[in-house]
Amino acid sequence: MSESSTLTPPPSPGKTTVGAGQSMNPLRRLLRAREAGIFLVVVVIMVILSIASPNFATASNLAIVARIIALNSIIAMGMTLVILLGGIDLSVGSVVALTSVVVGFVLVKLGMPIWVTILAGLALGALVGFFNGLLIIRTGVAPFIITLGMMGLARGLALVITKGSTISGLPEAYLALGQGYWGLVPYPVIIMLVLAVVIHIMLSRTTFGRRIYFIGSNEDAAILSGINVNRIKVIVFALCSTLAATEAVIETARMSTAQPASGVGYELTAIGAVIIGGASMSGGEGTILGTILGATLLGLITNGLILLGVSAYWQQVFSGAIIILAVALDTWRRRRSG
């Protein structure tokens, strides 16, 4: 277009924009997207598992896998928002435990109706996240440290409330939330899909979502562009915790008991899913679709190891190794693309 050689940037092959790239032709976008690679891996793993184990491609197993993936995805979507900002939230697993016991307490010990219980659980999650965000913006301490503290704090509270024991005797109607089906599809999967669509639209089509990308891409530039960075940080941490609480409400119904020991290590699975899904730990890059594919990959591998009779202890080793591998590959790819 221009003759001036030093001023014209070289054409950049295959570099699409971060965030919402709505302007490309949809098919090309689909093929070029980073998500296409992960999707391919997911398909390959499914084919391998179908051949390796006769129990994989059965309706009952697929429903189990889908439910686990859905639950992990709900937390990972919240983690995606936080990581997009350039932050991290280590407290999600403990929020799951705290919400779970509060749900049990409100429902069984106080005998409140189900809808009140759910609202209480979600409000609790929002409150914990609000405090995470508030502490981060007020103290200026890194999210890693603040949420590490909250991780211990929330877990401790969960144990205090139940004195370490579990709460059972949840009403049947409540259990359906985690155990029920709509046709062949488990309820948790439907809840996850609805949330995914809403969050995807929020990220790609709203000014709020755009500002999250701005902050993660360059926080100083965001401040100097007049973006209220602090407010958005608090909201995002609150959303992340609320999503963790949502998972806890469903998981408690699925397990039929409220357990202060639930949610251990969930932060690792969530962060892993987000990173495998192509997000950058330094913020500003990542999508909901990528995160769900990342969670699917981790869920399938865990399920495959169970079906192939690998011990539960080894499963953790594999998950950890896969996360390291994914991050290493991603770093290598980024370095190559400069």
Place this chain on the structure above:
Amino acid sequence: MQEAPVLQMHGIRKAFPGVQALDGVDFEVRPGEVMALMGENGAGKSTLIKILSGAHSADEGQVFIKGQQVKISSPKEAQDLGVAVIYQELNLAESVSIAENIFVGREFRNRFGFIDNKTMNTRAREWLETLHIDLDPRLMVRKIGIARKQMVEIAKALSLDASIIVMDEPTSSLPTATSKPTELNEVEVLLEMIRKLRDGGKAVIYISHRMGEVFRISDRITVLRDGKLVGVRNTAETNPDEVVAMMVGRKLEDLYGHRSETPIGEKVLEVRGLNQAGRLYDINFDVRAGEILGLAGLIGAGRSETAMAVFGASKRDSGDILINNHPLAIKNPQSAIQAGIGYLPEDRKLQGLFLKMAIRLNISAADLSLVSSSGFLNANKERELSSLYVKQLNIRTPSIEQQARNLSGGNQQKVVIAKWLAVKPKVLILDEPTRGVDVGAKIEIYNLMHQMASQGMALVMISSELLELLGMSDRILVLREGRAMGELSRADATEEKIMTLATGVKTGS
């Protein structure tokens, strides 16, 4: 009579994404000479030095040291070949002693393998004495001034037996914000030391923007522009005007352009009694519609601090900011933008751009309401807005979907300017708007500034390049140590007058 060059670089080429930083540059320096390396920001000086020091590798070209072709692929290799680079941002460890800094990585050990501080201090003192520096090598580096730190770096270079010593803007931060007459002498001491190095047979490469120093200290001058070698001159046979013309590639009158004759209008921005504890003291100024006010001063004089305080990006302890004679409660950048103030920050990569995001997304960043309704983004509006500014500002890019990081410096800066034009501010503060952009883009930016002013915008320009300030401003306000030292009209302003106000010391020798 002339010795063979100790360093020769031939046909050096180096490309970064979006820019050919060096395009076949030849460079040489002889032992016992001071070679000044000059060029505007973005001309390729630092890239050339980084290739010499092993921090970057050249795409093409050869390097010869003492006649031997060498391949320098790491700073360690450069050190072993006798190349020492003293960077602007000094590479000393602040919390350890001078001696430990000089011998870092080569500490003396006693027979038990422990560090032998006594020998190290003695040897460090010997090196400092060869430079006639009276410094206690046991002092922590944090406790000494910038000029002395530079001397420590030189002592370190000597102790490494360097034959090629590169000094990257050694005086740019002198005199510092706490300038006392004695610190002006530190420049003298430094220049004297460079002469000593030269007389001792070292080859010194001296990078500086300060024309006066270059002409006092150098034997030859190499000028780069836009990654190409413009020429080499014997210092005795040239003059500052010729060198500046070589640097910018045209006569100065053509560089800054002209503004169509529009009268200067009403006061748009007025700052009254601006105070910020320890930084800014009672700063007053105003800017009128259609006017460009230049803000001059040394590094640390409080120019950017003033801009940030007016823009609400830092807290004011006291002071009023008036727009169109109405005092406004500006407490953060949002309220400043709403009041009609824009701020193009000093460092476009760190403060201005979302590098990994598309041009389209960058341009609407300061006011998303332009491209959205009830919180939902409208992709068509975004494309229209960004296409409009890409065209209007002549931003050279294959597409509005291009990531900002893939653009050249000048086009990146135009994206940031577009972001501010989109919100249609009444006042735009431009902090070093042409830093690190090539000459062609500079002219475009100057013309844009004239356009904005003639459309009635009030502009404040902060710049460290005196020629640029003199060429563009209607008035120049000079700051020193956080205080306004005086204002010069376009007709009155000269380089000397600005420097006198900026340093508090009569210059002129």
